[in-house]
Amino acid sequence: MTAPIIAVLAFDGISPFHLSVPCLVFGADRTSLGLPRFDFRVCGIEEGLIRTDAGLSIMVPHGLAALEDADMVIIPSWKDLEAPLAKPLEDALGRAHRRGALIVGLCLGTFAIAAAGLLSGRKATTHWAYTEQLRALHPDISVDADVLYVDDGDIVTSAGVAAGLDCCLHIVRARYGAEAALRLARHVVLSPHRQGGQAQFIERPVAKSAKADRFTGALDAVRATLGETHSLD
Template structure:
């Protein structure tokens, strides 16, 4: 694999090869997400991905809207891939070519990570890469995916799922969250946040967040709650009760609970736990605070409560998270 020679300190660091699939009927937005994250030059970094756009079939290739797509590489290059991105497939009822399935299975067996955006999950499922595993896709397609591939456990209520070597995301925008998650795995939280900033978006949302809230809320009806959420985020070390949050919003507790569900799609307790875990994750990645101090700063009543909430939301322990994403700021917790 090529080495980054721009920085002597990174001389031996491998540069992951990200391969982005292109095919006739390509979904341009999902394809663009992958290009934006993995193919855009990053002069602010000394080490970054190499990338290839890979034709999954013989041309001519056309994307949504009739745009012609030319790819300089064919499926053979996937033998070298560290990461393969599968944008939205051209149709959930359209068969996936066996040669594409075969090369994806080979890449998976070799240890490459394979990630789908939106309906690209149907390509992974057709290749058998999701058998016995959890997966997600756009909420419009979850029933079809579950019916067509009963061996796959379909999660309709999350943004993305990381099964280790195989990852799936929900609708188009959730693909950005998944791509930032991959960057975070490869290069750490600081670089992922820089990429998010260049995209003019907040850092990656957690994969376990809901795909959509129960109903759209007009801006004028979200004002009180939105202001409250900003206050709570700025004071997460405070022990917020339902009554206190409702009082700050100027609402009865019953109305407050209903409005929280409308605006966030979650109960106040679940929303608050996510905010605290997000703060804790940032502290784990960017400081060497011990877990006692860190859990207090994030507003948890005890270190045990913190550990339990963190594992429930992130799927790993705080110490495992620090080891994976903490860079040089690591201390056993």
């Protein structure tokens, strides 16, 4: 049986953590956990040395040709969110999508997929702090800021940072079964299914009122003078 081919796109300035997420889930031999042996490829627009935003350098062994026969293409993050994609990358993503590869955008990787024109008229998510920017740049996308990931069939997108792990685990569960996903989650000490969404992390302004401000002021005054006696009034 041919090993499923998974191509992960790395780029100059990438976060090592974002790149490590698909590497952790798909890059190691997990056959003992019931998963297939993947043909895992880290690729770039051009192969060679790239810098990360943590000061590390990584040698990328594959160019975009690695996408041509991939069963899954993962973009683990992105930079230059408002800049157009390099034409070779845009074309490679389009070809992969048309022939049926699963396209995955983790965190800001959603922006790259959107820039390639693959999310038009579809539902997607990204890091909550960038959802408004995604809406502004691509108003034809239905952006859900509250969820950890969106599975839209042949395209899957996730919220920020650690939600990429939730998303990759979901892909394992959907494609290779709940038992394999559970074993993998135990192995990497990860919750098999995290409850809730990223709405719990979104900074939301709290409406001020005269009563709320007076009460807050009273609490602050008491805290500052705890050695004194205070009446309830």
